[in-house]
Amino acid sequence: MSTFKIEHRENNAINVLDLKGYLDAHTAPELEKTFQSLIDTNRFRIIVNCRDLTYISSAGLGVFMAYIEDVRRNQGDIKLSNMSPKVFNVFDLLGFPLLYEITPDEADAVKKFQETGKPPKAGK
Template sequence: MLKIENIDQNDHIVLQLKGEIDASNSVDLDAAIQEMLNKGAKKILVDCAQLEYISSAGLGVFMSYLEEFQEKDVQIVIFGLLEKVHQVFVILGLDKLITIKTTQQDALEAML
């Protein structure tokens, strides 16, 4: 099960992910990211502190937006990954394409 929450901060949005992202609910993540882009979001922090699992379909959602993020000058930083989830990002090389930080504070500082 996946729970997604958007939290508007001063100059950025926190996308909070809780639970598991798999093929059946990765469309929900896709819709949440698309909605933020439609609203003109330029700074997105993805809070994965409570994300217990992500499948290749979930990672594919992030990958599918990389070009659009660049084109629209959108900064995205993922933070709080559990070690087992972080390893999936590393194995697929996404840690080289998306900035990943340990804490929300580190993620904010990476956007300055």
């Protein structure tokens, strides 16, 4: 039944969320909950690994928009990595690369976090 799954792990003290499957209006609340719990426990350095993300709808994109401000205000960031071309296209259309750091590989994102704790781009 569940077409969407989130796994949380840590990579060099950075929180990595592995998204799997179909992220749409039905499954978006799950991701929201995960973000909320990270923020509630003061974990603001987040990488979302999209290797196994097969689809993302506009409601799914909205989740990232909802939390980025809170995260950056706390000197953290949400970075995205390992997107398939198709998923990247969806993020790209909406202009996500203008707001978020999207790296081909998780390791790149980790490196960027280590280089600077500050968000590289002023979103707001």
